[in-house]
Amino acid sequence: MFDWDWAFTLEILPRLLEATLNTLIAAGAGYVIAVFLGLAFALAQRTPFRALTLGVREAVEFIRSTPLVLQIFFVFFVGPQFGVTLSPWTAGMIAIGLHYSAYLSEVYRGGIESVPKGQWEAAAALSLSTRDTYFRIIIPQALPPSLAGMGNYLVGIFKDTPMLSVIGVAELMHTANAIGSENYRYLEPYTMVGIIFLCISLPAAAMVRSFEAWVRRKLGLS
Amino acid sequence: MSYTEFLAEHGPRLLDGTLVTAAQFFLATALAIAVALVMGLMKLSDNWLLKGVSVVYIEIFRGTSLLVQLYWIFFVLPLFGVTLEKFTAGFVAVGMNLGAYGAELVRGGILAVPKGQWEAAYSLSMSPARRMWRIILPQALLNMLPAWGNLLIELLKGTALVALISVADLMFEARQVNSATYLSAQTFGTALIIYYVFSRFLITPFMRWLELVMRRKMGRA
Numbered sequence: 001m002f003d004w005d006w007a008f009t010l011e012i013l014p015r016l017l018e019a020t021l022n023t024l025i026a027a028g029a030g031y032v033i034a035v036f037l038g039l040a041f042a043l044a045q046r047t048p049f050r051a052l053t054l055g056v057r058e059a060v061e062f063i064r065s066t067p068l069v070l071q072i073f074f075v076f077f078v079g080p081q082f083g084v085t086l087s088p089w090t091a092g093m094i095a096i097g098l099h100y101s102a103y104l105s106e107v108y109r110g111g112i113e114s115v116p117k118g119q120w121e122a123a124a125a126l127s128l129s130t131r132d133t134y135f136r137i138i139i140p141q142a143l144p145p146s147l148a149g150m151g152n153y154l155v156g157i158f159k160d161t162p163m164l165s166v167i168g169v170a171e172l173m174h175t176a177n178a179i180g181s182e183n184y185r186y187l188e189p190y191t192m193v194g195i196i197f198l199c200i201s202l203p204a205a206a207m208v209r210s211f212e213a214w215v216r217r218k219l220g221l222s
Numbered sequence: 223m224s225y226t227e228f229l230a231e232h233g234p235r236l237l238d239g240t241l242v243t244a245a246q247f248f249l250a251t252a253l254a255i256a257v258a259l260v261m262g263l264m265k266l267s268d269n270w271l272l273k274g275v276s277v278v279y280i281e282i283f284r285g286t287s288l289l290v291q292l293y294w295i296f297f298v299l300p301l302f303g304v305t306l307e308k309f310t311a312g313f314v315a316v317g318m319n320l321g322a323y324g325a326e327l328v329r330g331g332i333l334a335v336p337k338g339q340w341e342a343a344y345s346l347s348m349s350p351a352r353r354m355w356r357i358i359l360p361q362a363l364l365n366m367l368p369a370w371g372n373l374l375i376e377l378l379k380g381t382a383l384v385a386l387i388s389v390a391d392l393m394f395e396a397r398q399v400n401s402a403t404y405l406s407a408q409t410f411g412t413a414l415i416i417y418y419v420f421s422r423f424l425i426t427p428f429m430r431w432l433e434l435v436m437r438r439k440m441g442r443a
Contacts, residue, residue, distance in 0.1 A: 065421035066414045067382035077406035162289040186297040197286040
């Protein structure tokens with residue numbers, strides 16, 4: 001390829017790989033928040049309090065239908081207006097975790113709805129408490145069918161981390177921008193970012209698929 | 223400053239941005255549909271070259287981030303002699319990215335059409351092109367319309383990224399207003415609500431309506 005500078009590529013590679021680690025940490029931390037907050041959102045939509053159910057339902061819709069990059073700005077800039085200053089990392093993790101928790105809550109909702117009605121009735125017949133019904137009967141059965149969706153969103157959150165660069169989180173994209181503007185060369189950094197993303201997300205997506213197939217086999221679904 | 227005063231002063235700018243966002247949305251949607259159709263059909267082709275090209279395209283665009291693709295198209299492509307104006311680069315990146323996701327929907331939609339439909343068209347000795355266009359695609363379209371509703375919302379959200387290459391869309395104007403006023407809650411809050419209204423009260427009802435119309439047309443209401 002013309003104009004491609006291999007020496008420059010090798011020179012910037014360590015910096016990009018270091019930033020990749022930050023990207024993975026950001027994706028991981030955001031995902032942990034999303035997994036738990038998503039569960040809270042899903043369960044909140046099943047309470048008998050209609051106002052809470054409808055409120056959470058609407059909030060999930062709202063988060064899902066507005067751009068993540070705008071939400072990142074919102075979280076980062078609105079705090080200081082009211083005297084709460086968040087670091088880029090904190091704001092970024094809150095925004096991305098919140099965004100994906102809305103998606104994950106839908107995955108869980110699907111999983112919970114796939115549990116046969118008889119299981120609920122059996123739990124009621126054994127007069128299990130609501131807590132026991134959920135944590136011992138329903139969620140263990142709702143989890144396996146949710147795993148594929150959860151895996152897809154793990155890959156999804158990884159691919160959305162470049163948006164954190166807009167508030168200055170030093171992940172991969174931010175580092176590539178910095179390298180580009182320091183050296184006036186964008187070809188190598190941006191192309192390498194693309195290649196690094198492919199190198200991680202393609203195997204990850206393949207792993208999610210085979211894991212899904214494995215779970216389905218285990219459950220005797222296919 | 224009250225919220226009404228804020229809207230009176232900065233509302234027009236946000237509205238201008240909304241129009242640019244709408245333009246980006248429609249252009250990117252048109253491109254995404256075209257890309258999805260071509261790549262989806264190519265992936266179903268028996269020709270290994272066509273199939274290979276579509277697989278590579280889909281994996282590259284789905285395997286990397288939209289933001290990476292946008293920067294690449296805007297900053298790197300000029301080095302190869304293809305210079306796109308920022309407005310064009312914006313919707314091209316969004317359209318090509320979402321088109322890759324759409325291609326999988328097209329493929330899935332076509333595969334879900336019952337085999338008997340292919341056989342029936344064959345026994346009426348329709349040409350392959352005519353069979354695809356008249357028999358298979360309309361049914362495939364009905365199969366995949368609900369998923370396209372979600373995809374178009376993702377596409378709308380994707381257009382917010384074009385602000386990062388300085389296309390003056392809603393996101394961009396919101397940032398401008400924010401840095402001029404520091405009224406972040408009002409500015410970004412208003413922008414969020416506009417995006418929400420766009421997807422929840424325009425895109426979703428339109429797709430529902432389209433599905434209903436298609437269903438009626440095909441006698442499946």
